[in-house]
Amino acid sequence: MHSTMMNTPLTITSLMEFSEKVHSAAEIVSVTADNPNHSYTYGDAFKRVRKLANALESLGAKQGDCIGTLAWNDYRHLELYYAISCSGMVCHTINPRLFPEQLEFIVNHAEDRWIFLDVAFVPIIEKIQDLMPNVEGFIVLTDEAHMPETTLRNALCYETLIADKADTFAWPELAETTASAMCYTSGTTGNPKGVVYDHRSTILHVYASSLPDAMNLSAQEVVMPIVPMFHVNGWGLVYSAPMAGAKMVMPGPKMGDGETLCNLINTHKITSSAGVPTVWLALLQYLEKSGEKVPSLQRLTVGGAACPQVIIEEFASKHSVEVQTAWGMTEMSPLGTYNRPNPSEFELPKDQFLANRLKQGRPVFGVDMRIEDEDGNALPWDGKSSGSVKVRGPWITKSYYKMETGGADENGWFETGDVACMSPDGMMQITDRTKDVIKSGGEWISSIDLENCAVNHPKVAEAAVIGVPHSKWTERPLLLAILKEDQTLTEKEMLEWFDGKVAKWWIPADCVFVDSLPHTATGKLSKKDLREEYQDFKWSDE
Structure with missing residues (x-):
């Protein structure tokens, strides 16, 4: 028929x-x-x-x-x-x-x-x-x-x-x-x-x-x-x-101008907006300094990089604005997942509810997803197993323009380059980029989780974590941090901030305070440049 x-x-x-x-x-x-x-x-x-x-x-x-x-x-x-x-x-x-x-x-x-x-x-x-x-x-x-x-x-x-x-x-x-x-x-x-x-x-x-x-x-x-x-x-x-x-x-x-964004929001009664985390940090800083409010604003979508916890907390507590995270990439048009809470999530304890808001969300219909181990085997959506993220769907590229390599595999799955775990109800949490994940003593460490923890420190403006070669542990995480204007912090105080927030063996082995961090043209941290710059870093315990 x-x-x-x-x-x-x-x-x-x-x-x-x-x-x-x-x-x-x-x-x-x-x-x-x-x-x-x-x-x-x-x-x-x-x-x-x-x-x-x-x-x-x-x-x-x-x-x-x-x-x-x-x-x-x-x-x-x-x-x-x-x-x-x-x-x-x-x-x-x-x-x-x-x-x-x-x-x-x-x-x-x-x-x-x-x-x-x-x-x-x-x-x-x-x-x-x-x-x-x-x-x-x-x-x-x-x-x-x-x-x-x-x-x-x-x-x-x-x-x-x-x-x-x-x-x-x-x-x-x-x-x-x-x-x-x-x-x-x-x-x-x-x-x-x-x-x-x-x-x-x-x-x-x-x-x-x-x-x-x-x-x-x-x-x-x-x-x-x-x-x-x-x-x-x-x-x-x-x-x-x-x-x-x-x-x-x-x-x-x-x-990227906090004052202009605030004026536009209030003049035109903007209800929603979408941008990368650095934009929302700039707006928060302007609102804090000026005392201005944004009463019309109801929600913000954050993507392009992991969302710092401070963005979600401050917009919610000080401005009654809901921050929603999303994930995707150029090859996906870009939307892959979106994080809006299910009804059952509102019954969770406050800290668990917040932890869920920091995740990348659930797939939208049209995006088929799977996570794989190093041998290409599908891993379960159990909230624990972490593997390489692959996707397919009608708005996902199958190849690159005028290139014979790259693109989808023989089964139509496109390798995203992200490492993540999936909960039984489809909530994705990215733990790292494939090329950025740190392997220390045979165990994986998420640089993204460490960076999110670092920028939640009230004196830290931006942070990056990279794996640096170590004679005993193969690699150890090195924290590179930019302090906020007129703030001081010792390396010891910075590293003590991680106590109780991440596993002991995850805590960076050292910290370097820097004036700036390299970024790609799309505003993401350039870990490649950092790894090259610090490849000969000398650990104190070597």
């Missing part, structure tokens, strides 16, 4: 057209370099998207072409997302924080034809444009009044480019498997690797990420996407907010 259902393709174009029809009056507010308070509606946005689609056509861009963007979270970047993908092209979002040689590699590997970029990134690209011979020109995301003098070849002003274009456009009928966007991993080992999303994977991810037990989006929400749109599609909020009709407030280059 065959189904009687229609086979309507799942495309970003259909999402855009739905949003314009149903949520046309919903507002989009942006902070940009040329306007700190830009405001218009979804209806206005999609009208300009059609003008931009005509502009792309006038530039000679065709279906299948890669169009690069180096831009912050604002309305022009949103317009690019839709105009490029719905025209059948590939929206290649590029992380401007990457090293110049990585930017050069990514642009050339993707074969970008045109690059749209914010004014702030013009000097960066001017220096390396000659190393990108296939790029035909550069469009600066501003108006004529703020257009900088530039040596970029074929430089155009965005607002001038679209000004005289028609606001009607015949969108092509696209197969749902048409490539829509591309994002490269940060490349901590070797060159960055490209992940290509399609319309179908994007729409399925939108449905899943908007569910009540995930980001819980609706037209009643005012959402502030802080996670960069150049980093794995801004966790999909650039699609899911328009689908739901949620008002969007986009902080542009001010995404």
Whole structure:
């Protein structure tokens, strides 16, 4: 028997057209370099998207072409997302924080034809444009009044480019498997690797990420996407907010400024937001210093790195804001798990309830997960067994762009690089990255647990733990910590902080206070650089 259902393709174009029809009056507010308070509606946005689609056509861009963007979270970047993908092209979002040689590699590997970029990134690209011979020109995301003098070849002003274009456009009928966007991993080992999303994977991810037990989006929400749109599609909020009709407030280059974030939250009565832990620590510090409150804010999503306990506790106790953790990666579009408590968890003792909130959450439907031992055998979900995390699903990559190695195995499972345990009810707790786990005396030690414990010290701003070779124990954990401004702490006091909080043999064997720690382009601690720097560290007991 065959189904009687229609086979309507799942495309970003259909999402855009739905949003314009149903949520046309919903507002989009942006902070940009040329306007700190830009405001218009979804209806206005999609009208300009059609003008931009005509502009792309006038530039000679065709279906299948890669169009690069180096831009912050604002309305022009949103317009690019839709105009490029719905025209059948590939929206290649590029992380401007990457090293110049990585930017050069990514642009050339993707074969970008045109690059749209914010004014702030013009000097960066001017220096390396000659190393990108296939790029035909550069469009600066501003108006004529703020257009900088530039040596970029074929430089155009965005607002001038679209000004005289028609606001009607015949969108092509696209197969749902048409490539829509591309994002490269940060490349901590070797060159960055490209992940290509399609319309179908994007729409399925939108449905899943908007569910009540995930980001819980609706037209009643005012959402502030802080996670960069150049980093794995801004966790999909650039699609899911328009689908739901949620008002969007986009902080542009001010995404890490606590005062700006506080003002945006209170001015626009923001109800939810999403970003990495460093953003929320900056906001907490500003609220503490200023005495300001954020009464409209109901919940925050934290991802990209393990969430320090202090973020959950202080937002809850001082601001009545629920912090929810999530886990995923570029290769997963990115959502894999989301942590919203089940009804039974509210009956747990306070310390156990908090411990659960620090975990990465349960898989959303569409993400199949398993944990494996070193021999590839599936491990039980018993809350104790820890192994390598593998995933598969309709919005998870099966391979990397123009690469024969990497990607899913012969059974369709993708190796995430994380080590975790799973509880019987599906709660995942990441214990480490495969390459960062510490093996001391034949036993595994979680660097993530030690880092979380360290940053819960009231005088510690940031911490990293790495395994350093040891003559007796093979490896021992070394703690590297940054103290908060005007704070003092001895190595002995720091190490005593771990007593009773972790197993005795887990406690770092030594501590080094540093002024800074290296980070990748996506803001994660660069353990690779730390291991290289401290590989010859001398232990006091050797």
